[in-house]
Amino acid sequence: MSAVRSAFNKAANHYDKHAFLQKEIATRLDAKLDVIAGKSDVVLDLGAGTGLLSKHLAKRFADDQLICLDFAQDSLKINPAKNKLCANAYQLPLADNSVDIVISSLMMQWCPDLNQLFSEIHRVLKNNGLILFSTFGPDTLKELKKSWSVVDNQTHVNTFTDMHDIGDQMLQHGFQSPVMEMEKLTLTYESVIDLLKDLKAIGAQTVNTRAKSLMGKDKFKLMIKMYESFRKDGKLPATYEVIYGHAWNLKNELGKIEISNNPSSV
Secondary structure (H helix, E strand, O other), X not given: OHHHXXXXXXXXXXXXXXXXXXXXXXXXXXXXXXXXXXXXXXXXXXXXXXXXXXXXXXXXXXXXXXXXXXXXXXXXXXXXXXXXXXXXXXXXXXXXXOEEEEEEEOOHHHOOOHHHHXXXXXXXXXXXXXXXXXXXXXXXXXXXXXXXXXXXXXXXXXXXXXXXXXXXXXXXXXXXXXXXXXXEEEEEEOOHHHHHHHHHHOOOOXXXXXXXXXXXXXXXXXXXHHHHHHOEOOEEXXXXXXXXXXXXEOOOOOOOOEEEEOOOOO
């Protein structure tokens, strides 16, 4: 987790400039509150970062207490919110049953221990409290993964959890009837290098950050050559599988998962 924190701290000053996709997903996530949000007094933006989602929430919940929490201190410095906490999502510095809504945009994929994450969210949410989130699914950056797979058997791209597994984890921690949705968004680039630079600029570079120097130029060039096979209409696609989920925190009750696929593209 320290490596992830360091990457986001380094990216903080130029994050918003490169975070087109993150801005779009934050906007879409906020819009879901139009139909599912009820009365609230305390709202937690979990993984608030520089404030892409926080800015929407500050307007929507102008009369409520909005808490913006992130583990990357430099990102929080840029966030314009009034109430900010620098902390780990696995150990939330909040009282039991103290939050009405936990909303999180593109943070969950950086938390390998979903058990601990959902346990903490369940703890701080009030009875009937709402959790709403977006995260990335397994097909994210599938072109980059396939291109690297031709080079060797090493893991060069972050892996992401399937939405069914996320829903199962939520049920195990007392969340009622998780609703999971998925859509695929596609960004296009002039070159693979442009994609890699974008990933690095938002602190979300692939897992092997020293790959180019350690593996040798030949393997790196081969990966780029393989990625060129995906070029269409003069552009290289980068696919993102975006998962949205929400559920209510009902103590000691079990539920079922509802799944919806809503494919679209940007």
